[in-house]
Amino acid sequence: MGKRKKPIQSNDKRLFYSIQEVADHFAVNVSLLRFWEKEFDSINPKKTAGGTRQYTKDDVQQVEIVYRLVKEKGMTLEGARQTLKDRKDDETKRMETVERLKEIRNDLVSLEEEFDRLHEHQKYSKTPIEE
Numbered sequence: 001m002g003k004r005k006k007p008i009q010s011n012d013k014r015l016f017y018s019i020q021e022v023a024d025h026f027a028v029n030v031s032l033l034r035f036w037e038k039e040f041d042s043i044n045p046k047k048t049a050g051g052t053r054q055y056t057k058d059d060v061q062q063v064e065i066v067y068r069l070v071k072e073k074g075m076t077l078e079g080a081r082q083t084l085k086d087r088k089d090d091e092t093k094r095m096e097t098v099e100r101l102k103e104i105r106n107d108l109v110s111l112e113e114e115f116d117r118l119h120e121h122q123k124y125s126k127t128p129i130e131e
Contacts, residue, residue: 016054
């Protein structure tokens with residue numbers, strides 16, 4: 001059985017993520033992320049004095065773009081590099097739009113749950129009107 005994704009929450013207030021957390025987010029091996037760092041200039045996590053990689057949300061977004069091109073669209077590394085070179089702004093905007101839509105969906109789900117709670121509360125709290 002393959003690895004399972006463990007998503008990084010978009011509303012998370014953390015500044016940095018470990019390479020393992022990013023690998024788990026995309027359900028890939030840590031070694032693949034290290035390889036992509038060498039192959040794609042856009043993936044460049046900060047490294048501590050001890051060499052520990054620290055990924056920011058922007059770094060995770062860059063990995064997501066490469067992941068989408070290579071793993072989901074099936075592009076070769078060269079094809080993905082060329083796409084990033086030619087249409088980096090388009091890919092970045094597309095990823096930002098997808099992320100924003102996910103946030104909107106989460107907000108809508110929360111609103112729906114709140115409406116359901118209010119409806120249930122109102123349904124059971126009504127008392128008959130005395131005349």
